[in-house]
Amino acid sequence: MSAGVVLINGEAHSPETASVSVFDRGFLYGDSVFEALRTYGGEPFELSAHLARLENSAALAKISMPLTLADFEAEVRRGLALTRFDESYVRILLTRGRGRELGLSMSEAQSPLRVVLILPLRAPSATTYERGIAAIIYRTQRVGDGTLASGAKLGNYLLSVLALDAARAAGAEEALLADHQGSVLEGTTSNVFCLFDGTLVTPPVSVGILAGITRKEVIQVARQIGQPIVERPLLAEELGFAQEVFVSSSIRELVPVVRVDGREIGDGLPGPCYRRLREVFGRHAHELAAVSAARAATK
Ligand SMILES: Cc1ncc(COP(=O)(O)O)c(C=O)c1O
Known part of the structure; x- marks a missing residue:
């Protein structure tokens, strides 16, 4: 998976084929929170600070965290181990998932969707x-x-x-x-x-x-x-x-x-x-x- 990897609820996909439902509220309403970070020497920089901020954003948006911070960290590290770029771009997304209907009410969307996206880092030019x-x-x-x-x-x-x-x-x-x-x-x-x-x-x-x-x-x-x-x-x-x-x-x-x-x-x-x-x-x-x-x- 040299072009990158996308973990959707923990399952690895290639970026070309990774997809989520059009009924996901992240797509329907932007009902989601996320983080973006990079690696230095292959190590995700301030990963725990980013995950803590993700948890805080999720709490403010009333989206429940599907994993503990330690399990989230392990998932990001697993994704990085699958790619091994010199330096990577890491995006972690959490959406409210799907409801039964298209309506706005959050009560029916009980299973948040998590996505960890790892791509080669494209830093600004010199x-x-x-x-x-x-x-x-x-x-x-x-x-x-x-x-x-x-x-x-x-x-x-x-x-x-x-x-x-x-x-x-x-x-x-x-x-x-x-x-x-x-x-x-x-x-x-x-x-x-x-x-x-x-x-x-x-x-x-x-x-x-x-x-x-x-x-x-x-x-x-x-x-x-x-x-x-x-x-x-x-x-x-x-x-x-x-x-x-x-x-x-x-x-x-x-x-x-x-x-x-x-x-x-x-x-x-x-x-x-x-x-x-x-x-x-x-x-x-x-x-x-x-x-x-x-x-x-x-x-
Ligand atoms: C609106 C906004 N402000 C500030 C930042 C910088 O935050 P950080 O240094 O945690 O990347 C970001 C990063 O994406 C942002 O989207």
Whole structure:
């Protein structure tokens, strides 16, 4: 299964033939939660943090977890062992499954569907990191906002799909979502950081963003190297005064943003704070993954 593997409720399929029912509520209503992560040296990075977030998202969406976290972890590792890419992309999805009827009521859908998808990692190009990307500000309200599921990683990413399309139409590669008050929240699939006079600023989780696992690592790494960092609401108007901007995510790691809404950030090149953090983060990720691989081997 060199092209990847898809485990559906634990059963291995090739990506070409893997399929689920059109009556699955993930398909019908985006009634699902998910996680996406990558490996370093073949070891899934922060797998337990991703599974804990999956469990939290599932609880917010009232989808029951079909496996314990330990069994989920074992399933992901089994999938990785079936593929053996240099580095892998891992997606873990949990849908509410099928109901008896097409109706919305969740009471009839009692068997969640779980999918673990493992494909070769396609990381951004070296140019992306060397030159940076352009972004737009996209004013919006996220799908889960104002509901109990605010902050969950829900399967419905239509908002991000539309925001990214607007970015592409403007010749940019990322959209920074801002609410109607002009508070910058996050990217389409990333968290955002800005540098002002030597201090990094990132919006707090309390504004309703996804609590990014890379975001948490970046905050930790910044503190370790003595880079001042604060979590506070960030206004779209402030971006024009930032010396540096970058976004973070599990798959793209740290990507510099050198232009926002057509205006250059700093001198239009990835800045020294970004470059240092990316280097230290890269080392840190490989080290953490090696520790976790050693721990898994002794289990
Ligand atoms: C909306 C959103 N915010 C932030 C992130 C970054 O989170 P993480 O670092 O855990 O990948 C993602 C990742 O996909 C995302 O979809």
